[in-house]
Amino acid sequence: MPDAGFLRRAVRDPALLRIAERVLDGDRLSFADGLTLSRSGDLTGVGRLANFVRERMHGDRTYYVRNRHINYTNVCNKHCKFCYFARSPRDGGPKPYTLSPDDVREALARCDDPDVAEIHIVGGIDPRLPYSYYLELIRAVRSARPRACIKAFTVVELVQIQNCSGRSMEHVLRELKEAGLSAVPGGGAEVLSDRVHAELHPLKLRPAEWLKTSRLVAAAGIPQYATMLYGHVETDEERVAHLIRLRELQDDTGHFLAFTPLSFHPEGTYLASLPRPTGCDDLRMVALSRLMLDNVPHVKTFWVMSSPAVSQIALHYGADDLDGTVQEYRITYEDGRLGDPRQHLASSEMVRLIEDAGREPVERDGLYRAPAA
Amino acid sequence: MSALHTILDRAMAGSRLSPDDATVLATCSDLTALGAAADAVRRRWNPEPIATYVVGRNINYTNVCWVRCRFCAFYRAPGSSDGYVLQTDEILEKIEEMVTLGGIEVLLQGGLNPRLRIEWFEGLFRAIKTRFSSAGVILHALSPAEIIYIARISRLDLKECLTRLRDAGLDSIPGGGAEVLSERVRRRISPVKDTAEEWLQCMRSAHLLGIRTTATMMYGSVDTWEDRIEHLLRLRTLQDETRGFTAFIPWSYQPDGTDLGGARTGAFEYLKTLAISRIVLDNVAHVQASWVTQGPRVAQIALGYGADDFGSTMMEENVVSSAGCTYTLPLAEIERLIRVAGYAPRRRTTQYALLEPDGPRV
Numbered sequence: 001m002p003d004a005g006f007l008r009r010a011v012r013d014p015a016l017l018r019i020a021e022r023v024l025d026g027d028r029l030s031f032a033d034g035l036t037l038s039r040s041g042d043l044t045g046v047g048r049l050a051n052f053v054r055e056r057m058h059g060d061r062t063y064y065v066r067n068r069h070i071n072y073t074n075v076c077n078k079h080c081k082f083c084y085f086a087r088s089p090r091d092g093g094p095k096p097y098t099l100s101p102d103d104v105r106e107a108l109a110r111c112d113d114p115d116v117a118e119i120h121i122v123g124g125i126d127p128r129l130p131y132s133y134y135l136e137l138i139r140a141v142r143s144a145r146p147r148a149c150i151k152a153f154t155v156v157e158l159v160q161i162q163n164c165s166g167r168s169m170e171h172v173l174r175e176l177k178e179a180g181l182s183a184v185p186g187g188g189a190e191v192l193s194d195r196v197h198a199e200l201h202p203l204k205l206r207p208a209e210w211l212k213t214s215r216l217v218a219a220a221g222i223p224q225y226a227t228m229l230y231g232h233v234e235t236d237e238e239r240v241a242h243l244i245r246l247r248e249l250q251d252d253t254g255h256f257l258a259f260t261p262l263s264f265h266p267e268g269t270y271l272a273s274l275p276r277p278t279g280c281d282d283l284r285m286v287a288l289s290r291l292m293l294d295n296v297p298h299v300k301t302f303w304v305m306s307s308p309a310v311s312q313i314a315l316h317y318g319a320d321d322l323d324g325t326v327q328e329y330r331i332t333y334e335d336g337r338l339g340d341p342r343q344h345l346a347s348s349e350m351v352r353l354i355e356d357a358g359r360e361p362v363e364r365d366g367l368y369r370a371p372a373a
Numbered sequence: 374m375s376a377l378h379t380i381l382d383r384a385m386a387g388s389r390l391s392p393d394d395a396t397v398l399a400t401c402s403d404l405t406a407l408g409a410a411a412d413a414v415r416r417r418w419n420p421e422p423i424a425t426y427v428v429g430r431n432i433n434y435t436n437v438c439w440v441r442c443r444f445c446a447f448y449r450a451p452g453s454s455d456g457y458v459l460q461t462d463e464i465l466e467k468i469e470e471m472v473t474l475g476g477i478e479v480l481l482q483g484g485l486n487p488r489l490r491i492e493w494f495e496g497l498f499r500a501i502k503t504r505f506s507s508a509g510v511i512l513h514a515l516s517p518a519e520i521i522y523i524a525r526i527s528r529l530d531l532k533e534c535l536t537r538l539r540d541a542g543l544d545s546i547p548g549g550g551a552e553v554l555s556e557r558v559r560r561r562i563s564p565v566k567d568t569a570e571e572w573l574q575c576m577r578s579a580h581l582l583g584i585r586t587t588a589t590m591m592y593g594s595v596d597t598w599e600d601r602i603e604h605l606l607r608l609r610t611l612q613d614e615t616r617g618f619t620a621f622i623p624w625s626y627q628p629d630g631t632d633l634g635g636a637r638t639g640a641f642e643y644l645k646t647l648a649i650s651r652i653v654l655d656n657v658a659h660v661q662a663s664w665v666t667q668g669p670r671v672a673q674i675a676l677g678y679g680a681d682d683f684g685s686t687m688m689e690e691n692v693v694s695s696a697g698c699t700y701t702l703p704l705a706e707i708e709r710l711i712r713v714a715g716y717a718p719r720r721r722t723t724q725y726a727l728l729e730p731d732g733p734r735v
Contacts, residue, residue, distance in 0.1 A: 010409035144601035279670035316404040358402025
């Protein structure tokens, strides 16, 4: 357990001291506290508070997963302004593609890590894909990797899948689960704000629908992840409100395993003129998330978006999870590497980043269990 | 309360840490605790809510070097076909470009080239000063290894060599080539170069002649924390004596393409090393973040770990980029990073005099 006395002395901003007392007592933080944390000039102090909570929950334990991302199609009809990945069939630019279930089976057969513990599957919204495609995709992955957790289809995709199924969401979730779905990834929430929704992604489902569908995921007994894409047009208030909406839902369902703040990459998007969130912004979002989401077990730092260097530091700002080896990722790219999907950290490199930060690496599967031997 | 927190409390209260205290800090992995203590020391020296940088250009006048340091991917041995020495005209042209962009600091460093004696440097410095002194150009040039070598091949004693260089226009000396001031480390990574004592003696001589210098530490090769602490304490002792160091700049060994090889140390190790340096070096006013080796994202975070300065805009960099480290950073981005970190960006001179915020823009 960290030293509470030093925690108090090492916080420089007096406004944080009041919050420090609440954190030490284990009290829930308010919307106003969230804004104070968002705006404090003492980022190290904010980080210390978050680190205190992180160590109270997890000690030095720091999770990572041998995983593989599959982005099954970049065809999408949602036209979100923050997206580089999606191509509609009419666009120029990178070629639209759709992987068949057989393509995915082959890709996994080629995967150089046979012990991959999590397959992370997300894609665009292509209305031409039939319901059977999604079930076959899950079955193909399940047959190729019988022991891996399959984390697939954000809430946005689930709504599309339900639309093309002609059945209820309950029915669809049951069939996906039977096909092998283990968990639902957190994407698609972006920022749970009607204003941001109207400005950046009006064709995608509304915040209220995202939350409602997530309740159905919980009711189906499927664990879910949660995220927030930050660093574009959202305000401090909207960030904090997002976290509180998730926290309220989690009070009811308890089904969220982890939260990941996702650092926006403007390069190549409609919002390319915006500056990218800095390292300090990324650390603050991790810390804010850890402090506000007192009922979510894990806070993840996603190195593909924040850089391995900043993600390593985030392990002292509230994050207890470094995500995975990834291998390929087509949605955002490192600076100067736009369009190159090879984004890989070997599990040995992940262990080294964690150990070098004075933490204890714990390998997990897609549900935070020890990977199947 | 742990021994560690007692030590951090004392550092925050302004007490000098003992070698044993520093050894305890070296075992600490509570990163934000180190950061908070380093920030308290930083604020004691730099109470204004600003972070500084200098607009300047890095020029490597030669890559020919006979010393063959095992951590270096930049040098070419004398006689090598891709060795170079920049002509005076080329150097003046580079400085002209810098002046056009509003720059004032020329950081001039190179290999230990047996063909370049003191007369070459005197000629070059005088040419630079003749042409650019009205533009306020500051010559921040020649690390101790170069000065010691120039003195040796020119058959001068150190003081004479420094005096002649100063009289020719040398304003300030960069603290490169310190690596880690521990004979154990230097024997392994740069056995032919000057000893730690010679490096310190060169800086002492410069300080006594009124030439201010920076000091660096290149950690992360074969050094242990014991070596790093020895380095910091030797600098602290000399600084007590001369007060000649303007700033300290720790940076990490870049292994690609070097004879020594090995792994690159990470961001955690950097921030920890930076913070402990800031805490232990309680008599040096400024500590620089190294965006060149750590990248802009980590360098910005470093402003909360004891650094109060973003270093130079560089314009070009040839040494660590030879070893696989290739960050570049526009001036507007330096200013944005400083602002987001909570400080007002201010330009400075090599000697840390602040320039007016409405000075020449780039």
